[in-house]
Amino acid sequence: MNRIELTRIPFIKNTLKSRYPQLAVFIVMLVGYIFAILAGLIGTPVGSHNFSIVFVWIAWWAILILVAVPFFGRGWCAVCPIPLPGEWLQRGAILAPPDKRPKWLNLRVPKMFRNIWMQNISFLLLALFSSALLTTPNITGIVLAAMLFVAIGLSAIFERRAFCRYLCPVGGFIGLYSQTAPIELRIKDKQVCVKCVGKPCYNGSDAGYGCPWDVFPGGMTKNTYCGLCMECIRTCPHDNIAVNLRPFSADLAKPTARLDEAFKAFIMFGAAMIYAGVLLGPWGTLKDAAYNVGTGAWFMYAVIFLAIIFIVLPGLFTLGIMTTKGRQSLKQRFMSLSTALIPLGLMFWVAFSLSFVLTNASYILAALSDPLALGWNLFGTANAAWQPMLTTILAPAQTLALVVGLVWSARTAQKVNEAGTSTIPVIVYCFVATSIMLWLLL
Amino acid sequence: MRLHFSLLLLVMAGLVVAFAPLPVPAVAPQERTFEVDARQYAYSPSELKVNAGDTVTIKLVSTDVVHGLYVDGYDISVEADPGQSARLTFVADKPGSFRFRCNVTCGAMHPFMIGKITVGTNDWLYRSIGLASLAVIGFFPLSSFLNQSKKKDERNIAS
Ligand code: SF4
Ligand code: SF4
Ligand code: SF4
Ligand SMILES: [Cu+2]
Numbered sequence: 001m002n003r004i005e006l007t008r009i010p011f012i013k014n015t016l017k018s019r020y021p022q023l024a025v026f027i028v029m030l031v032g033y034i035f036a037i038l039a040g041l042i043g044t045p046v047g048s049h050n051f052s053i054v055f056v057w058i059a060w061w062a063i064l065i066l067v068a069v070p071f072f073g074r075g076w077c078a079v080c081p082i083p084l085p086g087e088w089l090q091r092g093a094i095l096a097p098p099d100k101r102p103k104w105l106n107l108r109v110p111k112m113f114r115n116i117w118m119q120n121i122s123f124l125l126l127a128l129f130s131s132a133l134l135t136t137p138n139i140t141g142i143v144l145a146a147m148l149f150v151a152i153g154l155s156a157i158f159e160r161r162a163f164c165r166y167l168c169p170v171g172g173f174i175g176l177y178s179q180t181a182p183i184e185l186r187i188k189d190k191q192v193c194v195k196c197v198g199k200p201c202y203n204g205s206d207a208g209y210g211c212p213w214d215v216f217p218g219g220m221t222k223n224t225y226c227g228l229c230m231e232c233i234r235t236c237p238h239d240n241i242a243v244n245l246r247p248f249s250a251d252l253a254k255p256t257a258r259l260d261e262a263f264k265a266f267i268m269f270g271a272a273m274i275y276a277g278v279l280l281g282p283w284g285t286l287k288d289a290a291y292n293v294g295t296g297a298w299f300m301y302a303v304i305f306l307a308i309i310f311i312v313l314p315g316l317f318t319l320g321i322m323t324t325k326g327r328q329s330l331k332q333r334f335m336s337l338s339t340a341l342i343p344l345g346l347m348f349w350v351a352f353s354l355s356f357v358l359t360n361a362s363y364i365l366a367a368l369s370d371p372l373a374l375g376w377n378l379f380g381t382a383n384a385a386w387q388p389m390l391t392t393i394l395a396p397a398q399t400l401a402l403v404v405g406l407v408w409s410a411r412t413a414q415k416v417n418e419a420g421t422s423t424i425p426v427i428v429y430c431f432v433a434t435s436i437m438l439w440l441l442l
Numbered sequence: 443m444r445l446h447f448s449l450l451l452l453v454m455a456g457l458v459v460a461f462a463p464l465p466v467p468a469v470a471p472q473e474r475t476f477e478v479d480a481r482q483y484a485y486s487p488s489e490l491k492v493n494a495g496d497t498v499t500i501k502l503v504s505t506d507v508v509h510g511l512y513v514d515g516y517d518i519s520v521e522a523d524p525g526q527s528a529r530l531t532f533v534a535d536k537p538g539s540f541r542f543r544c545n546v547t548c549g550a551m552h553p554f555m556i557g558k559i560t561v562g563t564n565d566w567l568y569r570s571i572g573l574a575s576l577a578v579i580g581f582f583p584l585s586s587f588l589n590q591s592k593k594k595d596e597r598n599i600a601s
Pocket of ligand 3: 201228
């Protein structure tokens, strides 16, 4: 149904199926990542001139939230360097064909952790420290290194990519918003899978590893947990895996049915609003509270942050949907209608990031020429003056993003709503949130 | 046909809300001076309001390290050394709300050292909220129209 199969094009198919192009990108990414860790730890303490801050929080963030997630879903996870050392260690190989003996403990992740609550928590932890994290190279370096080592540790203890699937703070929201992307990896024909012996896409074969993300491609209906690692294209003996171009947000026609995923939508929705107020607003007291981690003011900030995300936003949402009656339980309706917050939440992040990225993009040129602030001038741009970019189109672009997000969410609300009940409360909720976001940003 | 017409109507209404000139209340231009203290990482006062046409002087007083003040949209700036003050004078001839921000790296939270100056009224905010309202109001008839035509399609395919 209105899908275009990209893997029909031999060039795309071969590029994805071969391990070499992917490995080449991996190596570049890994080198960049390790360089960012080193720059964070030993480079200048001045954030706006440090490679780690400028490249991670301005350049990478801009590409991730403005391009990669909206258009390629989990595309970033397909090239992300963080899980690689652990995965290579776990496999005992970088390119060699799989050998079935487990190298390490290879345990299954306990059932109580097989959800995204840990990811919700890890994201919130970073979010509460984010003012310090975003601006202090040391902390960025330590956090990047910690992610690498935790991923290695989890690969040694558990099977597959436990870090990506259950803990990575970034992976959690990429997964949530990847549902809106116009790209998907899916099977072509269900019947072929039903008859397939051994299910090598999940269990692995001589041609490649079983799904590192612990997903069975044959049963996949949304992008959330598929890391686009392309193993199943390599292992499927029946050529039954396709990468498709599809309408935006196709996955959102299927309502969320899990509380951890519903709260993920609220966490991201609320965090974007709070960031817009704290980081981009004119209120110095808020910034002090957010930055001075460990002080009384910061604890207050943390409590308010969590209260907005876990009480105020979901509470008002619940009150809103209680005004209409449905056949489903309130909890079910809460979960499925939370799906409507996903497109608007993504657009909140886009609008917030546009401002942050365009005003600070000129640091990229300077940091590129002198990544460690050692007085280098590799490209002659080390002394490029700070200058906000595209200031005249910023405000209209933010309004456009938010209005598009609002309509997109309203449409999603209608799709996931059970037949015969009104979507007006959800749409009003989205409208009020959009107005607040406009007030914070403009 | 009906769909095209209502879409056109909606877009026109959107253009009006976004761009129609508003009557500007005629206020005689004034000279205004603000003393703005700058410290790591805040200005105080951090929100300034002036009328369009006013001649604005900002006396920036830095209380700790070197700070700057750059006004978005006007692309002008001033810097003040620790304990010193510096002046920036300009004619506020562009209406709207603009961020002003520190343009001298002054420490960790420097990129977020931000204040706001509103010249006249913040029209774009009200226009934006108007556009959002219009989008919601237009959404209901359009989506029910889409739903109906989809059902019709499905029936056509089924038969
Ligand atoms: S889940 Fe996190 S660590 Fe894993 S690939 Fe995605 S971004 Fe990288
Ligand atoms: S290996 Fe291919 S055909 Fe077999 S179950 Fe997996 S996707 Fe389906
Ligand atoms: S093996 Fe296939 S289904 Fe599993 S993460 Fe990789 S691309 Fe997605
Ligand atoms: Cu500064």
